[in-house]
Amino acid sequence: MPATLAERGRDAAAAAAIALLLGIPMIGLTTVDQGGALRVQTRWPWLAVFVIAVFCGRWLLRYGLDRLRTRRTRARSDSTGTAARPAPGGRLPGALAWLTFGISLALPLVFSDNRYVIDTATTVLIYVMLGWGLNVVVGLAGLLDMGHAAFYAVGAYAYALLSTRFGWGFWEALPVAALIAAVFGLAVGWPSLRLRGDYLAIVTLGFGEIIRVVLLNGAEFSGGPNGISQIPRPSFFGLPFAPPGEAPTFAAFFGLEFSPMHRILFLYYVILMLALLTNALVLRLRRLPIGRAWEAMREDEIACRALGMNVTHIKLSAFALGAVLGGVAGVFFAARQGFISPESFTFNESAIILAIVVLGGMGSQFGVVLASLVLVLLPEIGRDFAEYRMLLFGAAMILIMIWRPGGILAQREPTLRLAAKDRRV
Amino acid sequence: MALALQQLINGLTLGAVYGLIAIGYTMVYGIIGMINFAHGDIYMVSAFIAVTGFTLLAAFGVHSVALALFVVLALAVLFTSVYGWAVERVAYRPLRGSARLVPLISSIGMSIFLQNLVQLTQGARVKPIPPMITGGVDLLTVDGFTARLSYSQILIVLVTVALLAAFTWLIQRTSFGRRQRACEQDRTMTALLGIDVDRTISLTFMLGAALAAVAGVLVTMYYGVIDFYIGFVAGIKAFTAAVLGGIGSLPGAMLGGLIIGLIEAFWSNYLSAEYKDVATFSILILVLLFRPSGLLGRPEVEKV
Numbered sequence: 001m002p003a004t005l006a007e008r009g010r011d012a013a014a015a016a017a018i019a020l021l022l023g024i025p026m027i028g029l030t031t032v033d034q035g036g037a038l039r040v041q042t043r044w045p046w047l048a049v050f051v052i053a054v055f056c057g058r059w060l061l062r063y064g065l066d067r068l069r070t071r072r073t074r075a076r077s078d079s080t081g082t083a084a085r086p087a088p089g090g091r092l093p094g095a096l097a098w099l100t101f102g103i104s105l106a107l108p109l110v111f112s113d114n115r116y117v118i119d120t121a122t123t124v125l126i127y128v129m130l131g132w133g134l135n136v137v138v139g140l141a142g143l144l145d146m147g148h149a150a151f152y153a154v155g156a157y158a159y160a161l162l163s164t165r166f167g168w169g170f171w172e173a174l175p176v177a178a179l180i181a182a183v184f185g186l187a188v189g190w191p192s193l194r195l196r197g198d199y200l201a202i203v204t205l206g207f208g209e210i211i212r213v214v215l216l217n218g219a220e221f222s223g224g225p226n227g228i229s230q231i232p233r234p235s236f237f238g239l240p241f242a243p244p245g246e247a248p249t250f251a252a253f254f255g256l257e258f259s260p261m262h263r264i265l266f267l268y269y270v271i272l273m274l275a276l277l278t279n280a281l282v283l284r285l286r287r288l289p290i291g292r293a294w295e296a297m298r299e300d301e302i303a304c305r306a307l308g309m310n311v312t313h314i315k316l317s318a319f320a321l322g323a324v325l326g327g328v329a330g331v332f333f334a335a336r337q338g339f340i341s342p343e344s345f346t347f348n349e350s351a352i353i354l355a356i357v358v359l360g361g362m363g364s365q366f367g368v369v370l371a372s373l374v375l376v377l378l379p380e381i382g383r384d385f386a387e388y389r390m391l392l393f394g395a396a397m398i399l400i401m402i403w404r405p406g407g408i409l410a411q412r413e414p415t416l417r418l419a420a421k422d423r424r425v
Numbered sequence: 426m427a428l429a430l431q432q433l434i435n436g437l438t439l440g441a442v443y444g445l446i447a448i449g450y451t452m453v454y455g456i457i458g459m460i461n462f463a464h465g466d467i468y469m470v471s472a473f474i475a476v477t478g479f480t481l482l483a484a485f486g487v488h489s490v491a492l493a494l495f496v497v498l499a500l501a502v503l504f505t506s507v508y509g510w511a512v513e514r515v516a517y518r519p520l521r522g523s524a525r526l527v528p529l530i531s532s533i534g535m536s537i538f539l540q541n542l543v544q545l546t547q548g549a550r551v552k553p554i555p556p557m558i559t560g561g562v563d564l565l566t567v568d569g570f571t572a573r574l575s576y577s578q579i580l581i582v583l584v585t586v587a588l589l590a591a592f593t594w595l596i597q598r599t600s601f602g603r604r605q606r607a608c609e610q611d612r613t614m615t616a617l618l619g620i621d622v623d624r625t626i627s628l629t630f631m632l633g634a635a636l637a638a639v640a641g642v643l644v645t646m647y648y649g650v651i652d653f654y655i656g657f658v659a660g661i662k663a664f665t666a667a668v669l670g671g672i673g674s675l676p677g678a679m680l681g682g683l684i685i686g687l688i689e690a691f692w693s694n695y696l697s698a699e700y701k702d703v704a705t706f707s708i709l710i711l712v713l714l715f716r717p718s719g720l721l722g723r724p725e726v727e728k729v
Contacts, residue, residue, distance in 0.1 A: 002604075013597070021507045022504075022511055025473070025474045025477060026473070027479070031477055033550065038553070040480050040481045040484055090612075144526065154657045182690065191710055191713070191714050194716070194717050195715065198454070199717060199719075201460065201529075202668045202713075209702060210663070210703050210706050213699070214703065216699075217697075226666070235597055312508045347657070347661075351533045353651055357528050358530045359530070387545060391538060391541040393534075393537060394535065394540075394541060395534070397531065397537070398531050398538065401530055401534070
């Protein structure tokens with residue numbers, strides 16, 4: 001039933017009254033530093049703008065919602081209730097995924113001079129890696145990990161230390177750093193065996209903070225708050241990306257003119273390759289018994305135990321794999337930046353990675369890609385009004401959750417089901 | 426000896442503040458089963474309201490500390506509980522009944538939003554206010570070190586105890602408390618009995634925010650400096666306290682807060698100030714390993 005004008009007006013007025021109360025202490029009043037002492041400053045015009053905006057916004061929202069509802073009711077009565085839930089587009093994400101793959105391959109060719117685009121795309125891919133890693137733990141195994149940045153940090157610091165202290169190259173250090181991350185994954189996974197849900201969340205969160213604080217204060221090995229700088233960049237199978245000099249360089253070997261873009265493009269393809277390997281690995285694992293076991297445990301742990309499955313192994317393997325993938329992303333991050341510090345591995349980082357997994361739709365590989373695109377590009381687009389971008393980022397997280405609580409691609413389906421209608425299995 | 430006594434006093438003061446914030450976490454968790462990550466930022470909002478309030482009163486020439494404190498407490502509780510209500514209404518109510526992780530992400534978004542809102546509207550710089558309550562009682566002097574109980578510490582502990590008493594009465598004896606506890610046990614059944622569940626949840630959020638508001642005012646008065654980032658650290662600590670005490674349990678939240686406060690005070694004095702957070706989280710992990718449902722929490726019985 002559509003609301004009357006008066007009802008809508010009252011509703012909007014109530015919202016405006018709340019906005020007034022919310023706005024008085026934050027928008028209406030502020031304190032400014034004046035010669036050491038604070039002084040109160042008023043901003044009543046801004047408060048008025050805010051309250052009016054909320055009034056109009058609420059009115060329009062109400063109006064829009066009512067319209068939507070009447071249309072929906074009408075549509076339902078037209079179709080006499082039986083049919084008309086559109087079949088979920090089963091093939092569509094598949095086609096989109098291939099399209100995205102094609103775009104990501106071709107991107108450097110199109111934008112080969114545009115460093116900004118390639119850099120941003122590389123950042124997106126790092127988050128895709130991280131998201132896929134966490135997706136194994138949260139999306140598939142259903143273990144809520146809120147400290148994924150810890151594994152990211154372990155990978156990054158492992159590479160940074162191996163390369164600056166022992167002179168290891170990127171490719172030698174990669175598997176070792178991944179192994180170290182796996183050990184840390186097992187270290188977190190072990191206490192998780194007895195914990196459930198939110199207790200696990202706080203333990204992983206605490207673990208992430210412990211790692212960060214240790215890195216921040218262990219000045220003798222991690223450089224403390226200054227971090228580690230001058231981390232060697234990866235080379236092209238032994239050929240460094242450097243201006244022509246005595247040693248053979250990438251540009252000289254291939255007879256190209258030296259350009260700093262070569263390294264940027266190479267790094268982009270490295271992370272793209274790592275991400276594709278990750279994707280192939282995870283998709284394969286999902287079809288192996290261990291992958292099935294993760295999903296089974298997510299759905300019902302007690303049933304798994306009853307069937308004689310080894311829950312210990314299942315949980316630990318999920319944590320270890322998630323940690324390895326996070327660690328690999330960390331190695332790449334360190335090699336790309338050339339400088340790392342504990343600042344890069346705060347709880348905010350873990351929250352963003354978790355947001356990517358949940359926004360994308362837990363368990364959906366392609367959803368992670370979409371969510372990484374959204375979450376990395378959103379602040380980038382907002383860079384023009386830089387002050388507001390994190391504000392908008394927070395608001396967007398809430399709004400996406402309200403509009404699509406299942407994530408952008410809601411796909412919480414078991415990979416395997418009995419008597420499957422389509423032959424996706 | 427004197428040093429240990431001093432750390433005991435400091436730890437209990439800090440723990441009282443953590444406990445007040447932790448109650449908000451534990452109540453919200455009890456009633457809708459979610460971690461309200463924005464709760465720490467609600468406390469931070471209250472601290473900013475307190476700074477504005479104290480500065481405003483000083484500008485109006487109110488010099489009585491008791492009056493200023495009372496007025497600011499009242500204002501902070503009022504405005505902050507509106508924030509608590511709005512946070513629930515905007516970010517959590519539309520998500521009622523969705524998967525467990527969904528409101529969690531929404532609350533992380535809300536936390537980021539509030540932090541940046543305050544940073545934008547109130548500025549990113551540290552806000553100092555002049556000390557309001559000075560002086561204290563010298564308790565004990567050993568080897569030239571004097572353990573001192575300051576008046577502001579007495580005030581914090583007294584206010585906390587009074588609030589806890591009032592709060593326990595509210596939950597145990599009033600009709601709102603009964604409704605609140607009923608919703609915790611079974612929301613569907615409570616709704617069937619004609620209780621407005623949404624309203625009860627809203628009130629729970631407002632109550633939690635009000636307690637966090639008091640914590641915010643007390644901390645502002647005690648430390649004299651705040652910034653927009655204090656909510657995160659305090660929120661994590663308070664949440665740890667709630668889990669340590671057994672999430673969902675009100676006495677547990679207070680106990681957890683006191684334990685965390687004491688650990689921090691003693692650890693930073695006797696071992697190392699840098700690693701006090703590591704100590705807090707390590708002890709949390711150890712406790713959970715041996716008592717997975719916290720100190721006073723009831724173990725969750727799983728039914729098949």
